[in-house]
Amino acid sequence: MENITRKPNGEFIVHTAKGDITCEMVVNATGYRVNEVGRMLGVEHPVTSMEHMYFLTDTIAELEAMDKRVPIIRDPGDDFYSRQEKNGLLVGVYEQGCKTFGMHGIDPHFTQALCPSDLDRCLDNMERIFERMPCLTETGIHTVVNGPITYTIDGMPLIGPVPGVPNAFCAIGLRAGIGEGGGHGKILAELMVHGESEWDAWCLDPRRFTQYANTEHTCLKAIEDYQNEFHYHQPHEHRPAARLARTTPLYPVLDAKDAAWGVVNGWERALFFKPDADFVDEHGYRFTPTKNIVAQEIANIQQNVGLMEVSGFNRYEIKGEGATAFLDRMVCGNLPKKSARWACVICLMKKAMCWQKPPLLSWVRSITGMARPPQQNGMTVTG
């Protein structure tokens, strides 16, 4: 497939060496070539690739002698996995000194192909892997497989509509597509045919990232994700790569007050204020010492008054002829009857699943006495 163009009626023409194909809908599911095909549609997806290696050993006599298969191993400390392959082992490594793939373009002839093996990158892991599985020191390696795997900013693939291109869909950024592909296929089919999925698939939705999600940002997160592939993601853990993607003018001010920062869709947000600059917010599944600091923040709010910044909340101005009727149709409850009031409202899916109900989807209707144009006769929706 060499190019995609559009007919005036919006249909796609997929151009191939063997002729053109007209399509009402297209799906970009081209693996590590995602951005070559994305460019044909005029988009750049937040997907980059990392090289990943596993090796296959020669036959191991002990395995051959066994009447059962050995279990699969996933080692979060030494960053490797292993499973039996015939009478040898398949061992894959997530090395810290990892390598990106295709950042400067991909050779058009690289199809059904592999990257040159480079086990030296994994020496540090190898020592520890040998310690865990001494049999490997006595076994030859007969094949090394090094191929590109696609990564996204949050480690989850992008399954669904391509933002900004009607009738174009994607199933890209799959890190474990062999294991997960079936579920992704079901969700994608539902989205294409019905416009919505039976499951809440927002965590896979290509629209969950916005402008900050450029290729460089994606790449920095991909490297970090690769290095942490087998490490447990702790509750409230916000990893350090590619931070400060979106900040408000108060970032340096709050930082100087020892804010502990978290990140929500690229936006830096204060989680709590540290008692001193060196305080570390321990991550864990149990209560941590941070609980007492939060207790103090709350006690002061309860007795006196507290101040918090909330960055990056969705906010839309909806205005023009018919704005009220439009919004009224979108929500299943009542809009405020009086002017200068807000209300919580819920938008439903066609199939009546909770579609979007931000903690506060508030709105303003013709605020009386408003002087500035943006709010005049308009309403602001925030959430």
Added chain:
Amino acid sequence: MIAYKPDTVSLTEMTASHTILVVAGPKSRELLQSLSPRCDWSKEAMPWMSVQEKTLGHAKMIAMSVSFSGELAYELHIPNEQLYLTWKQITEAGESFGLGLFGLYATESMRLEKGYRHWKADLIYERNPLESCLDRFVNLEKPDFVGKGALLEEQARGPQKLFVSLEVDCDFAPAHSGDSIYSGDALIGSVTSGGYGHRVEKNLAYAFIDPEFAAVGTELSIDLLGEMHPVKVIEPAQYDPENALVRG
């Protein structure tokens, strides 16, 4: 949304151009009033659930009397070019009101005590508003709204799960989203949010569970970090259920 939007209506994104400052606590009104000689922040002039344009010092903004904490509180929606100005004025004036800073962790704890939901944690596509116990935000008398037909069908079918608040009997860990809820040996639901409620001094969680177990007072258990702990269905608003504080 776009699919239903008439051409005469414009939709403008203002996410990155404005920022919210939340001022919360019993002294919030006094603090804001002290900076606003020509605006009236009184309960009569700006009751709970109002939206008004206000001036603080010489900064202008949209103020909403809204509370996610359960205390008397205001959200100030400020254009970014006046964010620092507003911040500086509030923090300087705040010194005599005992103003302190707070963040997302405190907010999370306080909203759990009020029965307030978090989008994509507790509010998900998979559950309709009736199952989510948000009936008060649904008006089936309205002639039409997107999803009404399907919602009526689901109403006739009855809820598959119901949203509940739980008190967790465990002193070392909060519940985590995804933790399983059991009645005896039967798996009946899973947690959507969990955390400690400092003002009510309870370990709290939200969950979707089978409807027959959703009555307040029902005793169930949770699989928390591999061990079973007792949980009890409780009233959603544990803190100031009458909303007296938010009304000020």
